[in-house]
Amino acid sequence: MSEKIFVPPLKIQGIKTKLVPLIRENVILDKETIWYEPFMGSGVVGFNVEPERAVFADVNPHIINFYNRIKDGSITSGRVRAFLEAEGKKLENGDADYYYEVRDRFNQHHEPLDFLFLNRACFNGMMRFNKDYNFNVPYGHKPQRFAKAYITKIVNQVAHIEELLKNHEWEFLCQSFEDTISSATHSDFIYCDPPYIGRHVDYYDSWDEELEVALHSALVRSQSNFMLSTWHHNDYRSNEYIEQVWHDCQIITREHFYHVGAKEKNRNPVVEALLTNYVITGTQNQLRLENEQLSLFGTSDTLPEKTAN
Structure with missing residues (x-):
């Protein structure tokens, strides 16, 4: 896996390019894990994590069609x-x-x-x-x-995507987040980047409180390790749904700057949040690597402790 961040051919507002290193450090993967991404969007996170097996899904058929055609x-x-x-x-x-x-x-x-x-x-x-x-x-x-x-x-x-597809078992499916998450098992990993409730929610379908609650319920039922990206706060307000819906999750934050507004003065920084149902150390991949190395000498491989749901 290259340390350089790969930028995909399709652009989208809210792309996580600058957050990829933080996300990549904190996901839990091994060769048997299937990566599920119910809100594929640009695909920048999964394409840079490079799981061996993955299901990329989105309700936007044009994104899915583009990658299936490649x-x-x-x-x-x-x-x-x-x-x-x-x-x-x-x-x-x-x-x-x-x-x-x-x-x-x-x-x-x-x-x-x-x-x-x-x-x-x-x-x-x-x-x-x-x-x-x-x-x-x-x-x-x-x-x-x-x-x-x-x-x-x-x-x-596009050529980079072609190479990735030669060496990985990846599927691209146009379907709801409920259908995608329902396929995951306790040994899989789910990364979610849903539309940010209370902010930009109209890139293809709308997003509201009912869907935010349904997403939380689906993730809990899956029993998979999961990570979710959302916004924490900006200079004017905070994301109330973190306390109302995601209060049972671990959280880390990072300031991020979006270039969406038509005028530069309207493009303000926002503090991003990564929410997980497992303990975040900041070096999950390093811990996984160390455990795998220890297992070669007879020590069992264990996952970081998950928080109670």
Whole structure:
């Protein structure tokens, strides 16, 4: 596993790139563990943790379709380069008119390469859909967006996914978090990054208190080790649901800065929280490695103690 953080080809608001090292240090995995990620989003966490076996799921069918098309070989890094070079020239000539032409085309036919194009040409790399599940993010007003170096960067990201899929047993499923979590067992690990209740919850489906409570219940029933990302507080308010819903969890926090607001003055730092149902030491992977090394000399391998639910 590389220490360098890999950034996936699809961008999404709230991406956990800067939090990956903290998350990676605190997950509990071995070669037999199946990693379940019910809210795949960009996939940045799972792609960097690199579990041997994983189920990546999301209710957004376009994310899942994109990665399944890479998995089955119908999208390749070479095809991505050719597509973005051709579409980039059309964007440079047509500017906003061409962006909205592609957006209309995608909302009708749902082609995954059009999805990638929109994701990289839209405003601020956002991913948002309206109540009819049509992509509705406006144009980013960068007609020369797909410069040669930028295309190469995206192509390399797709190529990295191709390599990961050759060496790992990964599934990509479009389904609810309930269905995903219900498949996990006590020996598996679940990482959840749901829409942040009380903040940005409209990237594909809405999110409310009822779903937050249902997520907690599903995780407890699974008896799996789990970790959940959420927001703790910002300069103006705190996340009341941590006490109301997740009060039985361990917690660590880290300040994070999101670039979602249209104006820089509206882009404020937020303190992130990682919630787990096991004791957090900050070096879970190191503990796992030490235990595995000890087991070679006849010492049993034990998991960190879990807190009572």
